[in-house]
Amino acid sequence: MATGRTHRPATRSRGIPEATVARLPLYLRALTALSERSVPTVSSEELATAAGVNSAKLRKDFSYLGSYGTRGVGYDVEYLVYQISRELGLTQDWPVVIVGIGNLGAALANYGGFASRGFRVAALIDADPAMAGKPVAGLPVRHTDELEAIISDNGVSIGVIATPAGAAQQVCDRLVAAGVTSILNFAPTVLSVPEGVDVRKVDLSIELQILAFHEQRKAGEDSPSPAAPAAAARSGAGVRSSASRKGPDGDVPAVMPA
Amino acid sequence: MATGRTHRPATRSRGIPEATVARLPLYLRALTALSERSVPTVSSEELATAAGVNSAKLRKDFSYLGSYGTRGVGYDVEYLVYQISRELGLTQDWPVVIVGIGNLGAALANYGGFASRGFRVAALIDADPAMAGKPVAGLPVRHTDELEAIISDNGVSIGVIATPAGAAQQVCDRLVAAGVTSILNFAPTVLSVPEGVDVRKVDLSIELQILAFHEQRKAGEDSPSPAAPAAAARSGAGVRSSASRKGPDGDVPAVMPA
DNA sequence: GTATGTGAATAACTTCACAGCC
DNA sequence: GGCTGTGAAGTTATTCACATAC
Incomplete structure (x- = not known):
């Protein structure tokens, strides 16, 4: 998306x-x-x-x-x-760096489909000094200090951000300053980048929320048909303060948000 | 997406x-x-x-x-x-199962944002018997045999597929048969599902390819007339009846695909 | 006969711009 | 004066349906 x-x-x-x-x-x-x-x-x-x-x-x-x-x-x-x-553009080789070698970053590094088609993991980068040198998916993790050098030495123009949300913008800024012009962001943050830089995001939680939206509708379906396996009615708690608000108030079983 | x-x-x-x-x-x-x-x-x-x-x-x-x-x-x-x-629909609780506890599945299980908002990991499921019982993100991995029971016992309607591509459709079929009506698919496959089931996919390799497309354009920027109709004698697959072919033939440094 | 390629029609989405209300 | 809410206009995407070519 x-x-x-x-x-x-x-x-x-x-x-x-x-x-x-x-x-x-x-x-x-x-x-x-x-x-x-x-x-x-x-x-x-x-x-x-x-x-x-x-x-x-x-x-x-x-x-x-x-x-x-x-x-x-x-x-x-x-x-x-x-x-x-x-x-x-897959007839050429695209070196890629992955920044943030936690669970997700490691999973991405190990993902085969990566290398298979034009993309090559040029380096794995992490801010944790303890990670430095440790091999992940056959590559030694490099420290963030080396980020700029790695980018320019390898002519990297695509960066993957798999850091915690808090570090993403900062990493992004450094990637961009170092010459990266395309970013794939797995951190749940909106990145701001200068003109000319493309950002795509992959966000588990957004996808789940979209599914929940549709799922909710299915449950409240006007009833007649779709052979509802009706996976057990979940119950909630809490109350809504009604008040003036005009919005098209829905069915919805109540319950308060976070 | x-x-x-x-x-x-x-x-x-x-x-x-x-x-x-x-x-x-x-x-x-x-x-x-x-x-x-x-x-x-x-x-x-x-x-x-x-x-x-x-x-x-x-x-x-x-x-x-x-x-x-x-x-x-x-x-x-x-x-x-x-x-x-x-x-x-986040004012209710959505139990979710994750199937395929490899690198990615484990990363997803550990992903905090998961539980934070309405979603709760009800179970982690893997086909490898050796995985069974091993704790991942604080939950014991359950074997695929238990899939149906887990779904129905927990009233799960959302499933996450993080298996290899080859297993995805089969897992999907079982999830659907067991009552799941929303699927988030991380495997690089097109899933076919019956009417009434929603599928969303998250695909690293697709995202990278889209970035590569734009990246390629940036490189060849400004050049007045886009792409010289150079020879570009596509060698591959002889069959081609030369002539005709009008497509906007591009530059590209040759190289054949996989 | 069969399946592509594409204008024309339709639908979905975005942006504009301003009336309406605080 | 400031900011929302929304018709109207503009843009992009999808679908139709058929002429065109093999």
């Missing part, structure tokens, strides 16, 4: 819609799987199913890249893999 | 736009921070800045919830916290 695009007022000329860009990795993954099974061609319908979108959307997306299919036949798998990879 | 909404054709009546729902957790976080600093009221401008959006959007978002502000003054922090929490 979700990101803080900061630059580019919506590229003119060869502009690929942001929504399309966000789906290209999905297509690429599905195509790679087909490629591994040596499937030579695929129709928009099949590929769309594999990627979890509908075929019209997929065809429209591909139309922004060019005319890479063959009418009456479909798409050449290998060729498409290449085109999408190129479009995404 | 992105998700596979599966049900609800966009609720009529009290329908809050999906884009708005996705931002409520952001507002909530910013408000909670203000609340902790005992700030009594906040303007749309201030709150918007703290949440990383613009104020018009924020006001529009809030307008879907009701009229919770005071003209000329702003919003009452505590009151808004409560309203948003309620809207998101």
Whole structure:
């Protein structure tokens, strides 16, 4: 989801819609799987199913890249893999640093899919001196003091922040000052960055909250059908002070927030 | 980010736009921070800045919830916290199971923000018998055999999948069969679920690829005419009937994909 | 016959700008 | 005077449906 695009007022000329860009990795993954099974061609319908979108959307997306299919036949798998990879910039190597080697940072470092496609972990960085030198996922953890040197020595332009929330902005500032222009933020904070720097965030708690929203609606469903397994009615406590407030007051079983 | 909404054709009546729902957790976080600093009221401008959006959007978002502000003054922090929490369904307790206690699963289990707001880790589940009983984040890991019992005993409706890609669909099927109707998927796979089940995914590699796309553009910035239709004789997969191919062929230093 | 590519139609989302209320 | 709430305008994304090409 979700990101803080900061630059580019919506590229003119060869502009690929942001929504399309966000789906290209999905297509690429599905195509790679087909490629591994040596499937030579695929129709928009099949590929769309594999990627979890509908075929019209997929065809429209591909139309922004060019005319890479063959009418009456479909798409050449290998060729498409290449085109999408190129479009995404995966035909080059992207060194990445991960800052904050706690539980999450270590998990990210160990995540295979990382290296698999264009990305290479150039270094793991942590502020804890006790961590320095300790190997994680085969790489020695480096101390934060070295951050700037690591960035510039390796030509790193993408940084991953997996620190506690409190340290994130500071780390971000240093990364940016050192030359990083794309940041993937796992810390639950809004980062502020200068123009020209892209930030994307991944936030467990936000995702869960969105799910809870929909889950809540399912429970309070007007009743008739959807075979509700009705996972036990949870009860709450507390009371709401009513008062004037006009909002569309909902059902909701009461209970106070934090 | 992105998700596979599966049900609800966009609720009529009290329908809050999906884009708005996705931002409520952001507002909530910013408000909670203000609340902790005992700030009594906040303007749309201030709150918007703290949440990383613009104020018009924020006001529009809030307008879907009701009229919770005071003209000329702003919003009452505590009151808004409560309203948003309620809207998101966080005024109730959501037991959650995490399946797949590898590096990532353990990181998730240890993630504090988890319990902090309405969510409670009911159980950690892993397929490895050797893991069974071992404590992670203070909870004993349970074996997959117990999955169904755990779900129903605890009234779990939200499941988190942190297994390898290969196991994800199978785990998903079992979760759904056992009564889970919301899934947060960290495995790099498209899950297929029946109508009525919500899936959201979190995918490191997709996020990085999106960043790489933009990063690539930054590098090739300004150049007047985007990409010279250079030869770029795509070697791969002979089959290609040369000619035709109109796509905006790019520069790119060659290199074949996987 | 079959499946792509794409204009046109529709829907969702964002931003503007200002009336309304404090 | 200041700030919210919201119609209206503008923008982006999705879906339709069919001409076009194999």
